[in-house]
Amino acid sequence: MNLPKSINFANLPTKIEKLERLSQELGTQIYIKRDDQTGSEISGNKVRKLEFAVQEALDNECDYLITCGGIQSNHARATAAVAAKLGIGAYLVLRGKEDSEVEGNYFLDKMLGARIKLITAEEYKNSRMEIMEEIKSELSKEGHKAYILPEGASNGIGSLGYCKAMKEILDQEKELGIKFDAIVTAVGSGGTYAGLYYENHIKNTDATIYGVNVCDDDEYFKNVVLGLLKEISKYTGEEIYVNKEDINILDGYVGKGYALSEPQEIEFIHKLAKQEGVILDPVYTGKAMYGLVEEIKRGTFDKHKNILFIHTGGIFGWNNFARNLVGN
Numbered sequence: 001m002n003l004p005k006s007i008n009f010a011n012l013p014t015k016i017e018k019l020e021r022l023s024q025e026l027g028t029q030i031y032i033k034r035d036d037q038t039g040s041e042i043s044g045n046k047v048r049k050l051e052f053a054v055q056e057a058l059d060n061e062c063d064y065l066i067t068c069g070g071i072q073s074n075h076a077r078a079t080a081a082v083a084a085k086l087g088i089g090a091y092l093v094l095r096g097k098e099d100s101e102v103e104g105n106y107f108l109d110k111m112l113g114a115r116i117k118l119i120t121a122e123e124y125k126n127s128r129m130e131i132m133e134e135i136k137s138e139l140s141k142e143g144h145k146a147y148i149l150p151e152g153a154s155n156g157i158g159s160l161g162y163c164k165a166m167k168e169i170l171d172q173e174k175e176l177g178i179k180f181d182a183i184v185t186a187v188g189s190g191g192t193y194a195g196l197y198y199e200n201h202i203k204n205t206d207a208t209i210y211g212v213n214v215c216d217d218d219e220y221f222k223n224v225v226l227g228l229l230k231e232i233s234k235y236t237g238e239e240i241y242v243n244k245e246d247i248n249i250l251d252g253y254v255g256k257g258y259a260l261s262e263p264q265e266i267e268f269i270h271k272l273a274k275q276e277g278v279i280l281d282p283v284y285t286g287k288a289m290y291g292l293v294e295e296i297k298r299g300t301f302d303k304h305k306n307i308l309f310i311h312t313g314g315i316f317g318w319n320n321f322a323r324n325l326v327g328n
């Protein structure tokens, strides 16, 4: 199966490292794939998705990228960075308040020159697509051709970035002489999970792909992933047949809600930083890895030998949490 052409933004392949002391503590083998190190301004998992989506935008002669997300969206910041790098425009529709602190990703969005429209949570939930369409027609009056990316670039084209990442993992398995039989990622809009799942299924490995949802619930994401798998196949030309029960979402780690932290999650992030020198983010990877460790303790991973956790990034999300640091 061949993937469509993509533009190169990310530093690839990203490293796979073993978490020695955590593995020893839990009596299993845990590795981490450093997709947090795909770059600096353009870092994290969204870069891999943008490599495919932005190629499509350029192929369609677009000179503006429109996308949406929370005010601290990593995806929005990566889109702003990519646009600046290409010398094209970015217009971000962000869920947030006018008096929001200008920090973290939101600060970087402004620094990278993106135009920003802040909308309420209700507008975001009910009409973000319409709002982006309106911006698109306004831009067209200014003489621009805009390309709309959905939340998290989680559509068929964006998810291809993680089909490619799965290929990369399979190549690295050969180099390292390790077979990963469980691959774990945070799930926020589903594209990362869907891409990994699709390619893993096509390659017919016996690895299980697990997602830890950081918002909504397993039922919601199983449907999202099934939809994305169909969309991916429109680009690859190869449909796969999957049941809802085949999608492994480890629900129960949303905690207080999206982008809200529980003390035990923050404590875990601090513990891992000291134990392994790895900084997770509070919104996605902190919750997901906390969930993974809890599930290992419960025995969910007893049947697996080598677990690979994808560090999907989010480092700039710390800025607006630093004020609320607990424990040390």
Ligand SMILES: *Cc1c(COP(=O)(O)O)cnc(C)c1O
Binding pocket: 044, 045, 046, 074, 075, 152, 154, 186, 187, 188, 189, 190, 191, 192, 193, 281, 284, 285, 312, 313, 314, 315
């Ligand atoms: C967006 C994001 C995720 C979730 O990936 P999806 O493809 O949206 O499910 C995980 N980690 C980080 C740091 C992210 O920014």
